[in-house]
Amino acid sequence: METVKLIIDGREVAAPKGATVLEAARLVGIDIPTLCYHPELDVRANCRVCLVEVEGSRTLQASCALPVSEGMKVHTNTPMAREARKMAVELLLANHPQDCLNCVRNQNCELQRLAERMGIRENRFTLKDRAKYVKDTSTPSIVRDPAKCVLCRRCVAVCEKVQGVGVLFPINRGIETMVVPACGKDLAEVACTLCGQCIHVCPVGAIYERDDTGRVWEALADPGKHVVVQTAPAIRVSIGEEMGLPPGSVSTGQLVAALRRLGFDRVFDTDFTADLTIMEEGNELLTRLGKGGPLPLITSCSPGWIKFIEHYYPDLLPHLSTCKSPQQMFGSLVKTYYAEKTGIDPKDIFSVSIMPCTAKKFEAQREEMRASGYQDVDVALTTRELARMIREAGINFKDLEAEKYDDPFGITTGAGLIFGATGGVAEAALRTVYELVTGKELPKIDFHEVRGLEGIKEATVDLNGTKVKVAVAHGLGNARKVLDRVKAGTAAYQFIEIMACPGGCIGGGGQPIPTDLERRMARIKAIYEADAGMPLRKSHENPAVKTLYQEYLGAPLGEKSHHLLHTHYVARGKYPKKG
Amino acid sequence: MAFYRSHVLVCGGTPCLLGGCRGVKDALVAEIERQGLTDEIKVVETGCLGPCDRGPVLVVYPEGITYVRVKVEDVPAIVAEHLLKGRVVERLVYRDEAGERLVSYAQSTYYGPQKRVVLRNCGVIDPESIEEYIARDGYAALAKALTAMTPAAVVEEIKASGLRGRGGAAFPTGLKWSFTAKAQADQKYIVCNADEGEPGTFKDRLILEGDPHSVLEGMIIAGYAVGATRGFIYIRGEYRQSIARMAKAIARAREMGLLGRNILGTGFSFEVEIREGAGAYICGDETALIESIEGNRGEPRVKPPFPGVHGLWGRPTVVNNVETLANVAPIIDHGAAWFRSMGTENSPGTKVFTMTGDINNEGLIEVEMGIPLRQIIYEIGGGIPGGRGFKMAQTGGTSGGCLPTSFLDLPMDYDTLAQHGAALGSGALLVMDDTHCIVDIIKCFQKFFAHESCGRCTPCREGTVRLYEMIGEISEGRGTREHLRVLEELGRVMTVAPLCGLGQTAAVPLLSCLKHFREEIETHVLEGRCPTGVCKMGKAPVVA
Amino acid sequence: MGVVEAKEIAAIVDRHGREASKLLPILQETQRRYGYLPEEAMQQIADALSLPVAKVFGVATFYSLFAVAPKGQHIIRVCENAPCHLRGAEEVFAALREELGIQPGETTADGLFTLEQTSCLGVCGVAPVMMVDEVVYGNLTPTRVREIIANYRRAAVGE
Numbered sequence A: 001m002e003t004v005k006l007i008i009d010g011r012e013v014a015a016p017k018g019a020t021v022l023e024a025a026r027l028v029g030i031d032i033p034t035l036c037y038h039p040e041l042d043v044r045a046n047c048r049v050c051l052v053e054v055e056g057s058r059t060l061q062a063s064c065a066l067p068v069s070e071g072m073k074v075h076t077n078t079p080m081a082r083e084a085r086k087m088a089v090e091l092l093l094a095n096h097p098q099d100c101l102n103c104v105r106n107q108n109c110e111l112q113r114l115a116e117r118m119g120i121r122e123n124r125f126t127l128k129d130r131a132k133y134v135k136d137t138s139t140p141s142i143v144r145d146p147a148k149c150v151l152c153r154r155c156v157a158v159c160e161k162v163q164g165v166g167v168l169f170p171i172n173r174g175i176e177t178m179v180v181p182a183c184g185k186d187l188a189e190v191a192c193t194l195c196g197q198c199i200h201v202c203p204v205g206a207i208y209e210r211d212d213t214g215r216v217w218e219a220l221a222d223p224g225k226h227v228v229v230q231t232a233p234a235i236r237v238s239i240g241e242e243m244g245l246p247p248g249s250v251s252t253g254q255l256v257a258a259l260r261r262l263g264f265d266r267v268f269d270t271d272f273t274a275d276l277t278i279m280e281e282g283n284e285l286l287t288r289l290g291k292g293g294p295l296p297l298i299t300s301c302s303p304g305w306i307k308f309i310e311h312y313y314p315d316l317l318p319h320l321s322t323c324k325s326p327q328q329m330f331g332s333l334v335k336t337y338y339a340e341k342t343g344i345d346p347k348d349i350f351s352v353s354i355m356p357c358t359a360k361k362f363e364a365q366r367e368e369m370r371a372s373g374y375q376d377v378d379v380a381l382t383t384r385e386l387a388r389m390i391r392e393a394g395i396n397f398k399d400l401e402a403e404k405y406d407d408p409f410g411i412t413t414g415a416g417l418i419f420g421a422t423g424g425v426a427e428a429a430l431r432t433v434y435e436l437v438t439g440k441e442l443p444k445i446d447f448h449e450v451r452g453l454e455g456i457k458e459a460t461v462d463l464n465g466t467k468v469k470v471a472v473a474h475g476l477g478n479a480r481k482v483l484d485r486v487k488a489g490t491a492a493y494q495f496i497e498i499m500a501c502p503g504g505c506i507g508g509g510g511q512p513i514p515t516d517l518e519r520r521m522a523r524i525k526a527i528y529e530a531d532a533g534m535p536l537r538k539s540h541e542n543p544a545v546k547t548l549y550q551e552y553l554g555a556p557l558g559e560k561s562h563h564l565l566h567t568h569y570v571a572r573g574k575y576p577k578k579g
Numbered sequence B: 001m002a003f004y005r006s007h008v009l010v011c012g013g014t015p016c017l018l019g020g021c022r023g024v025k026d027a028l029v030a031e032i033e034r035q036g037l038t039d040e041i042k043v044v045e046t047g048c049l050g051p052c053d054r055g056p057v058l059v060v061y062p063e064g065i066t067y068v069r070v071k072v073e074d075v076p077a078i079v080a081e082h083l084l085k086g087r088v089v090e091r092l093v094y095r096d097e098a099g100e101r102l103v104s105y106a107q108s109t110y111y112g113p114q115k116r117v118v119l120r121n122c123g124v125i126d127p128e129s130i131e132e133y134i135a136r137d138g139y140a141a142l143a144k145a146l147t148a149m150t151p152a153a154v155v156e157e158i159k160a161s162g163l164r165g166r167g168g169a170a171f172p173t174g175l176k177w178s179f180t181a182k183a184q185a186d187q188k189y190i191v192c193n194a195d196e197g198e199p200g201t202f203k204d205r206l207i208l209e210g211d212p213h214s215v216l217e218g219m220i221i222a223g224y225a226v227g228a229t230r231g232f233i234y235i236r237g238e239y240r241q242s243i244a245r246m247a248k249a250i251a252r253a254r255e256m257g258l259l260g261r262n263i264l265g266t267g268f269s270f271e272v273e274i275r276e277g278a279g280a281y282i283c284g285d286e287t288a289l290i291e292s293i294e295g296n297r298g299e300p301r302v303k304p305p306f307p308g309v310h311g312l313w314g315r316p317t318v319v320n321n322v323e324t325l326a327n328v329a330p331i332i333d334h335g336a337a338w339f340r341s342m343g344t345e346n347s348p349g350t351k352v353f354t355m356t357g358d359i360n361n362e363g364l365i366e367v368e369m370g371i372p373l374r375q376i377i378y379e380i381g382g383g384i385p386g387g388r389g390f391k392m393a394q395t396g397g398t399s400g401g402c403l404p405t406s407f408l409d410l411p412m413d414y415d416t417l418a419q420h421g422a423a424l425g426s427g428a429l430l431v432m433d434d435t436h437c438i439v440d441i442i443k444c445f446q447k448f449f450a451h452e453s454c455g456r457c458t459p460c461r462e463g464t465v466r467l468y469e470m471i472g473e474i475s476e477g478r479g480t481r482e483h484l485r486v487l488e489e490l491g492r493v494m495t496v497a498p499l500c501g502l503g504q505t506a507a508v509p510l511l512s513c514l515k516h517f518r519e520e521i522e523t524h525v526l527e528g529r530c531p532t533g534v535c536k537m538g539k540a541p542v543v544a
Numbered sequence C: 001m002g003v004v005e006a007k008e009i010a011a012i013v014d015r016h017g018r019e020a021s022k023l024l025p026i027l028q029e030t031q032r033r034y035g036y037l038p039e040e041a042m043q044q045i046a047d048a049l050s051l052p053v054a055k056v057f058g059v060a061t062f063y064s065l066f067a068v069a070p071k072g073q074h075i076i077r078v079c080e081n082a083p084c085h086l087r088g089a090e091e092v093f094a095a096l097r098e099e100l101g102i103q104p105g106e107t108t109a110d111g112l113f114t115l116e117q118t119s120c121l122g123v124c125g126v127a128p129v130m131m132v133d134e135v136v137y138g139n140l141t142p143t144r145v146r147e148i149i150a151n152y153r154r155a156a157v158g159e
């Protein structure tokens, strides 16, 4: 790689050509403060917290946006640079609610950290009254608190550029500038997918998940309620980060133990219904291949993705698998099969899910999701909310003895587990479909082509002479590209896996903050390692799933499955009507 | 062209239009017809004649008599007396401060010191007539450039002339062109910045209204020089008349084969499109303007990369001010040496100024660079009304520094003013007499910046509002020493921290006033008193 | 609502072309047609140019000449910058507020006038100035603005 030599604070630095001064400084251990800058986003030069002096330039320069050049002389630590950076933060603070103690991001806030780091000890400006900014609690998933917004615009970038959604945008100008959903409406009134990626990039508490822990605490305290919980595949590889463990830790056993300590009556694993999904969806694929359509079949596990296609590509809805997501399959089985089996009245069952996802909260309360006659999943909590409960209960997570999931929904396979990473559903489906069709054992169980963080991945499998072309996309911006190919007829895919969030569920909008490239990679690695260590790695080999079909469902795609495990979709359009 | 005994020029600049010059012109034409003089006397609507505060303005040639504040009722007298009998209508004649009747450009204190290069045709020709422009050597420079000069030679000539950008930043135009000329790209653009929004500046408007072809010709030559085939003229939306005149000019130039495909049969093609602004001062910044043309919020871009290599749609783009472009054809016509014979070594040529505020002759003038401020104000500007005392002059518009009496003898050129913490900028010249309050005027400046900040970067978005807020508190008698300390610190940060020129200049007038008029500001803070009585000092002062 | 004819918007868009860079000209023409930018119109424009409507709205609200909600029949923009300020813009503005009985940003109850403050209009030679719709008035005094308002009121009654 071509390098450029420059001098930062008197030290010679060789930085790659095209790097910024900020990056070059970090190479030599100089940590210039930043706020609007985000390594994965094209947001630059807005906050002015990263200003440095460059010889030959009258004004200070935003190091996050300044490309290195040969012989450049940079000073990061001069009185002028420090004064300007501190002033930028001071100005932001004076126009920010002073309620850090009550804030969801208390102690995990970039503005707070900057204020501390710069030693700001007084307010020299009249505090601005931000009462005119109203909190938006219109959706079941995401709360927006524009009073806290520092106008860094990262959410705008992630929504438009990464997710291809573009419902958040700055409006007005000058001090009246705000970042709001389209046309100044509430989030519920615009075509937001509720993926929650904006939460991850928000440096402060201006966007966050709706907190539903209160309802769960209440149910747990209610002796008349039988409270069951399911944990999504991606939780076990991320919850540790909230509990002080390094990224990439697999803490399945501690997770189960902690949930028991919190008082859940049964602790189940969503991996079980992930296996079930493969049975249903695999058969759906085979049926569609047989009937000739509609193909490609597209996965339906990711509720942010579902909402996306309902808003933006309603004409492609017939391509979606009719399978409910694993969360919702679980929900309907708990209040039917499990209720019958245990003799508990479903109205007394309180069903909680721990999800990496904000859109799951929306999905849980969709009106289609009441197969049991009740709301199938009562509350979907994010990883972060669960972590809050564990901390509040004073549970020392790290030192817990590992425990096992409860039967019958605790028996799972590696195939269900890898649902948590992009490509996992496709791989799990291939593992099963191949064997169902060919009747032969897979020569190689790992499909490396569909793993990893490449935006769009492809693989082809030969099913007894029929070539099945598979595509995997994660992040809705990539989904858009794939769908446009499908629409244009330029993609000969038979099966497409789409996950709303970059990296799949391990990068979901409900995951620990921060969720960045490094952490996504660590979580993915952990998932595949855990899969490799599982005794069973193919969904169709899950004995509990087999029992479920024998005892209750009959066959995949059967009458009962149809009722409990499948759903339909709503064409919402880009401009949803209120409500 | 038919021969006329006399020409009557009716100023059609916007200020005169407001004064009702259209009615006057119609009455004049009717009256001339009634008197049977239609074949002898030609009535022409022209661009701004200068003394805008006294419109409608008429000039009768060849005598060069200027009539001001003409009403429809006055028309019969002018025709009967002057045009028929040759007797000047004294009561309407324009007089300078000394009471001298203005009889010819060269003799008056108003026009005498002026040198009209950019305004060569303004007020002389009918701006809607391409024929009249051509009759005064219009498009000769274009023909010369296209047929007798290589693009590189054109760039060199502009470089040699020392022409510097007239939009405010004073960047050498030839050098700017050379960057774009050198850049490799499938498409390059010329953008004419006619978003004139600097308070007190209206030169571009009057150039566009008075001589649109001179700007167009400059653009086409620039296109040829750097290898651009498309141009945009971004005119602020409020300038309806400029937009209409420029649209007409483009249409006529195209009809005459001076614009469009294969210009003058030379194989060079150039297309121009008008884009209207939509109300945002910040779009005067070249990168914000580019964003706006692309259909975005007019928020400035980070520089580098500069527009010269990475501009409109990422392509090399020359952005030049209206006045800069209007200088191009004369330079090509008469050569760099001629241009350098005017003005100063580092600021050659002339500059158009717009004089506003407490000055007798509000309006537009063009003088050689380097003329002392005092001469502009007291000679050309006719001094301060009512003989009141001079307090300060602000050059370069609201984003320029405020100069006290001790600066009156400074030569007006880029470098001298810059050395003294002021800027020539766009050529706006605001004069304030001693009945006005310095705190009150700063408040007015700060309100402007707070209103026009784009909101992208923190120091500008938040800082402009804080400056306004704090100076407001001082004007209400609530200022403290801490106010002064914070104002100074914030002001200092604002000059270096914001992303673009708007934020970087938002504290310039304040800081210059803190330097030159400190006592008056401190009186507000420490004594709770406004020396001029302008500020309504509400509450008792809090002395910290 | 239903004030917006899809055909009309399509015609406007087609006149300018379906590139994102035509957004401002399209919004300008739409506003000339409707007096403001109705939400439906912005949606149709967004679709035609393949832009998120959030962006169209964000662009529209950036520029002070665009309105995203209906305004008075006449929009009065009073310049408040230094050249006009020194020439008595404040008294003129006070006279307008009093005559109209509204504050900047508001519309009179009869829907006739919206009052706004604006930055320099570039006609400082005749300061203080204001713009009513597309017409500029200069050399204003409190008496003059009252006359001007009266003229508009008379014209409105005469209609």
Ligand SMILES: Cc1cc2nc3c(=O)[nH]c(=O)nc-3n(C[C@H](O)[C@H](O)[C@H](O)COP(=O)(O)O)c2cc1C
Binding pocket: B164, B165, B166, B167, B168, B169, B170, B171, B173, B193, B194, B195, B196, B197, B198, B281, B282, B283, B284, B285, B286, B287, B319, B320, B321, B322, B324, B325, B500, B501, B502
């Ligand atoms: C806030 C701001 C406003 C500006 N307004 C104008 C303007 O109205 N007209 C103009 O020509 N240049 C304006 N400029 C300067 C332009 O950015 C740019 O330097 C100029 O158009 C280049 O042309 P020139 O080299 O011919 O002067 C402005 C700059 C800033 C930062």
Ligand code: FES
Binding pocket: A033, A034, A035, A036, A037, A044, A045, A046, A047, A048, A049, A050, A051, A062, A063, A064, A065
């Ligand atoms: S981090 Fe560089 S300007 Fe915000």
